[in-house]
Amino acid sequence: MRILHADDRLVVIDKPAGLLSVPGRSEPDCASARVQAVHPDALVVHRLDQATSGLLLFARGAQAQRVFSAEFAERRVGKLYVAVVAGRLGGEGLIDMPLGADWPNRPRQQVDHEHGKASQTRWRVLAREGAHTRVALEPLSGRTHQLRVHLAHLGHAILGDTLYAGADIAAASPRLLLHASELHIGDMHFLCPPEF
Numbered sequence: 001m002r003i004l005h006a007d008d009r010l011v012v013i014d015k016p017a018g019l020l021s022v023p024g025r026s027e028p029d030c031a032s033a034r035v036q037a038v039h040p041d042a043l044v045v046h047r048l049d050q051a052t053s054g055l056l057l058f059a060r061g062a063q064a065q066r067v068f069s070a071e072f073a074e075r076r077v078g079k080l081y082v083a084v085v086a087g088r089l090g091g092e093g094l095i096d097m098p099l100g101a102d103w104p105n106r107p108r109q110q111v112d113h114e115h116g117k118a119s120q121t122r123w124r125v126l127a128r129e130g131a132h133t134r135v136a137l138e139p140l141s142g143r144t145h146q147l148r149v150h151l152a153h154l155g156h157a158i159l160g161d162t163l164y165a166g167a168d169i170a171a172a173s174p175r176l177l178l179h180a181s182e183l184h185i186g187d188m189h190f191l192c193p194p195e196f
Contacts, residue, residue, distance in 0.1 A: 001034050004055070004192060010068065011035055011042050011058040012183070014192050017175045021047035021056060031056055046072050049145065051160075054081070054180025055192050071185055072142070078184030081137040081147060082126070082194045084177040085156040086169045089133040092124035095150040099143045108163055109145045111153050119143045121150045132159060132172075147178060 001019065005012040013035060015021065020030040022044055035042045035058050042058040043065040059065035071077050098116030102108040110116075120140040127134040133156065137147050148164045151157055157165035160173030179194035 001031060003035070003038065005190060006039060007060075009060055009064045011039050011060065012190050013056050013058070015048055015053055015056045015180075017051055017053040020050050032058070045069055046142075048180055049148075049176075049178075051162075051176035052081075052178045052180060053175075053194070055183045055190055056180070057183060057185070057190075068185070075140070075142075076185075078182070079139055079180065080182035081139070082134065082179050082181045083137055083147065083151065083158045084129065084132050084134050084173075084196065085151050085158050086132060086165070086172070087156045088128060088131070089123075089125050089135060089156055092122070095121045095123065095154060097150060097153060099146060099149055101144075107144070109143065109149050111149065117141075117143060119146050119150070121147060123151075148176075 001016060002014040004014055015031050020027055022032050023030050032044050041061050045057050045059050045068045048056055059068045097111045098113055099109050099119040100112035100116035102110040122138040123135050125133055126136055139146050148158055148161055152164035157169045158178050159169060160176040162170045177196050181192055181194060183190045
């Protein structure tokens, strides 16, 4: 885990794939514990899936946490992810599909037109890499597993996705090729390109 920025209001890290954002039921090692070992007043503002790498922000103290949490809740934070997906996509688009829990198969989520919550993801092609496509993803909502479910439903699952991709796509990478690469908060901009 790398600390990319720290000041009196926030800490921004590059979370590695495989590390929880917050403690799990049987796993105390997580990004928040590691950050708090260096900055004891650091508090969680948002989360990344365990399998996702990239930018994760922590607030310094309860007042800063309230401010930054409100920014995320009111969708005033710009987020950009990079992923490598199966197949050849072209151009750009908007995925607008409601998502909800797949209760019998938790923690999986699913497209649910009857009970799901509104969920939108903008995407654009960055490059074609053989049979795969590198894409930029901008979540306009913040649902659990949103990017993973939206891309899989589109027929272009993210490589290394063991929850939503078929066995061949899941085995195409030893890790999920999804990385939180940019955060825009007010006049602050944080950038962390993926290592894949």
